[in-house]
Amino acid sequence: MSSEPATHQMPEDGDDRVVISVRGVGKSYRMYDSPAHRLWQGLLGKRKSFFREFWALRGIDLEVRRGETVGIIGRNGSGKSTLLQMIAGTLTPTEGEIQVHGRVAALLELGSGFNPEFTGRENVYLNATILGLSRQQIDARIADILAFADIGEFIDQPVRSYSSGMVVRLAFAVIAHVDADVLIVDEALAVGDAFFSQKCMRFLRDFQKRGTLLFVSHDAAAVTNLCARALWLENGRPRMVADAQDVVERYMAEQHIAERAQSGEQEFVVVAAKRSSKQEESAHAASLPDFREDALREAHALPRMQIFQFDPDSVGAQFGVQQAVIEGVELRATDGRMLHVLDGGEVVDLSIRVRLRNALDQVIVGFYVKDRLGQRLFGDNTYLAYVKNPPKGRAGEVLKSRFRFRMPILPAGSYMIDVAVASGSQLEHTQQHWIHDALEFRALDDTISFGLMGLPMLEIAVANEGGV
Template sequence: MSGTENSNTETVLQVQNLSKTFPIYDNPARRLMELMLPWAASSPKQYQALDDISFSLKKGETVGIVGQNGAGKSTLLQCICNTLTPSSGDIHCKGKIAALLELGAGFNPEFTGRENIYLNGSIYGLTNEQMEERFDSICAFADIGEFIEQPVKTYSSGMFVRLAFAVIVHVDADILIIDEALAVGDALFSQKCMRFLEDFKENGSILFVSHDSSAVTRLCDRAIWLEKGKLRCEGTAKEVTEGYLEHIYAKQQDISISTFQSPPEEPMAEHVPEFEYWHDGRQDFLAGSSLRNDIKLQPFDTTSSSFGTGKAEIIDVFLRNEDGKKLSYAVGGEKAVVEIRFRALEELQSVIVGFLFKTIQGQVLFGDNSYLSLKNNPVVVKAGQVYKAQFAISLPYLVSAEYVMSAGVASGTQDEHVQHCWCHDALVMNVLSDHMVHGLIGLHMSYCHIKPV
């Protein structure tokens, strides 16, 4: 995978051939012997936490780091922050780094929240006068109330994160390093942090570690994937997170990753059953204006990457209108039928078919599958037969941009299933116009009244 490059942007962090090993002792006595009598002690085993890692971070760029537990993510960040010394390699940094690593790092548990604010300010090179000026703003961001005067050893993990994040927001950093911190915060605070990080990206740089692939794709320009201390791949956030999720899924299900390229069969127009539809009261106006939510639909991409057991293959994905005709253009707010055609290569029990609508960067907007609708009548498919799954929906309104739809065929239940074919970016959609004011998705509005009560 190749990442995006901007040669006109200054590099603020350069990691070159970085490695880190830790000695592993059989028991504490051997560790003591090496300290006291190094010439007499046998060499301990070495654990390679990082192995020849190289990457760069440019000004205004956000790079995500993904990988399973033990992959070396935290070790890498600690080396960059100078809390660990690399065994070999170089790290070159321009500007001030502020880091939110493990919970409680940089805090004295006996000190109050107020005292720890000043302590952390001094660590980052700020004077007491500067911290005094920012204290009220830090407290407002943390929003932990009177607990600011209590020892931090009494804090919950969420309160720790609130205070630590509030501090690094106010220390004039050039580079922020965030290691899984948002995972323990509540939803509202996590959204506040994400909004801050979006604004910070305009002038600062961020290294962001998270197991939440949607957060990585939403926030990051590029990503790197660490596996067993090695850099497995580097590329756009969407490419890397999709590859990482494929790998995790294949490992959990003990399946191989396969790519299918069967040509789609052109579907004929067909009858679409009537389904309930809440008409938007603005639809007639929008239909006759430049604000109509026109959506251009690209043909199914037979070369889009996919993975699964290989027991089924998706051969076409498209939309029909209420007259049953295959669409090359659709309109937001109107009825549509999502149709996914697939070929079973083996007989499969309890088949589930689903789809996800995503931004071109990979952020999931909405999606669904057949499980709940067919739970009481599980579907069995026969080898060699082509099947179609249809989902009658009302298309939401979408902001003018490019979107993709992924589709999948699995078997099992909602919670435990085996993926036979998951097709990334099966259908590409270009929204050409819209009336949206806020958000990414617009809802149907049957009526709007303003009148005396």
């Protein structure tokens, strides 16, 4: 037998700054070629081996310090879940040693911590107790947990009747309220609907300020966005541990090369005619179309976006002193038409209607567009445009602001617009009303976008300048 495996809690009050220590860890499984071999093994026991040993994970060393967020990436089957389960203590390593300091909460296998016959509420009590909360502590937090999960009356139904989205909501709500020191989250499970994803990402960002986070994702952008460091697993072996950006770039480059080699595809080439320079120079930037538009339209490759309407009853968190409140948020075409779909690159008007409950001067209205990870892509406010003559109004009056901009070309996915009204100056102001996730829109096609967002290209040119 291999060296004694161990997963255990280090004392809570230890002053060691390393919170997770993984040393020489490996996990092996016995693989039988047929059920008969498994049976013979059972019968003949130690005299002969009828199995092959398969190392799902081997040679893993990792130290995570308090407050760090470490991402784990790798293809399907590379060993990510195996490693996390061992750190969470739900799987025993075959070799090596794992030490974890503090209270660990994990969101790993879907619903693995829930008893399907118990109601959601009973499972909350069960799980939170296992994670170290007393009955009184749970009683004090149950309202917050239920509000976070937001599954309505289902909370008193058996968990077996839940959709997978509901299970994730409840599981996340529990781990978010148990004062964990270490959180282990498999991002694939945290993708419920767009509003819930935003809520989870907000929570994780907040948690990062006080706790240690291990985050598994197939989504390279999510890893660079959240993590300082990353571990790349390949076929159960550590391939690279370094700065998240470096790891992700190498990982993506290799994925890309592997995919291209597999499909035997040629490099993608776009040849586009250049507009006459006179035409370009005279055109006003705002009226310039993306010059690829015709070709893209023919190829049905315009990145369509679907816009959902503002509904004050189904938005994310809100805050502010509310002497002014946001009553309406709309995306319209420049001719005033209400938009339900639009294409990346189109000029749009975002209008925000604010009602003043008290007289206010120096009003600032603004917005942010965020991606599904809550990452702010762009935004603006009225401050600079009105610095000499700040908007004001009396109690009961409505201020309507409009931001006209060219919608970027966005990778497929869900996006949210946060809107806010404040009073004061850019540097010193009182938040009157901030609404997270006020308006949702979804980009459906990302055939021509690169990075977090694409901009309409004014020109793309290639010239062979010779020189051999």
